[in-house]
Amino acid sequence: MVKQTISVLLVIMIVASGGVLSSSMRDGATPVEVGASGGDLVYSQSCDAFYLTGASRSSSTPETVVNGSSPVGDHIVLNATFLGHPGLVGPFNTSIQVVGEELSAFNLGESVALDTYALARNGTFTIEVSTTDSLDQEVTCTYEDVFLGNFFTPLVTVEAPIEVSEDLYNVTWSSTDPNKDDTPFYEFLVSHDGGASYIRLANNLSTTWYIWDTSGFLENEYILKVRAYSVDLNLYPGPFLEIPDDYVPGDFGEGYYLEFSQDGVPMLKNIDVSSPADINYTAGETGSVIQWELSFWGGYVIIGYLLDYTIFLDGDVILTDTHIISSESNQFIVVSADGQPPGNHDFTLAFVSPGPDTDFVSDTVFVSVFPAPPSARDLAVYTVIGLWGVAGILLLAVHIHRRRR
Structure with a gap:
């Protein structure tokens, strides 16, 4: 019994004196030693210490996030929970960040949430979660190749044009967008060459209809196209005449109405x-x-x-x-x-x-x-400088003359 007690005490002493605690890796996380800034312990990266999930407005059921996961939905929120790790002493501070991006969250506790919609684009990212204890000892986990898909392409349906009067046609359409907070903007385009090229007749429309004046259009079959942009005005406040160039998601959908031949293709000058x-x-x-x-x-x-x-x-x-x-x-x-x-x-x-x-x-x-000519003031300054220069030369000549005598 005495020998067993000594063995247990010896293990505790080794840990307290700075031994390395290692944990099994979950889902292929690469072990990287991370030193605590103020504590005596050094921990290997341990993904067994955390549970990371993703949920969204499109799918409220949390989905476990591991290396290579692809959570997709409107406003994907990552939730990280610290499950505990040997040697760490509470209270805990937990943080999560998208590596290489200016997006992170911090919480005084064992869990933290991060809304990834602010990334403003779909893409594959690296997620890092870490927890620090009261002794400034830290344990981390890095999740590689996580695809975050917050933004969706609108679905557009173009209806048959309706003639409202001679040469005037009402073109209507509908669109759906899983991004519930987005505002749709539309472009209306026509093609006379089977879709090889398009002419834009209207842009930045907020309505789902357009009155097309076909007077001056020659008869021919052409294609109508409506392009729907999905824009979050909280990220890109309007108004703007064009969809902004820095609108990173670039998610737009297109709908077509084929072979409308009432008046045909516009032969633009x-x-x-x-x-x-x-x-x-x-x-x-x-x-x-x-x-x-x-x-x-x-x-x-x-x-x-x-x-x-x-x-x-x-x-x-x-x-x-x-x-x-x-x-x-x-x-x-x-x-x-x-x-x-x-x-x-x-x-x-x-x-x-x-x-x-x-x-x-x-x-x-x-x-x-x-070049602009010199001003009167500049001329006066130049004149004074010139007179002083002439006076200096005369004085120098007199001085030299006297010395020679």
């Missing part, structure tokens, strides 16, 4: 652009404006067509915008050339013509900026 005169001005002057005039030929003009264009300054993009074609005349794209430093500069407008030729169209205006 080609769009060309004038060549404004080059500009010269002196630095500091204002009022230098470049005005490109659009011209149309070879087809029909669709009023309300959205022409995407880009303006470059010395080869760098300074503006990307959309011009709405409101008529066939007096269509201008204007940019200010003011504020440039002395030297030679070039402003270039570029866009793709939507007509049958689908040409890339561009025009460049050269701007020369001359």
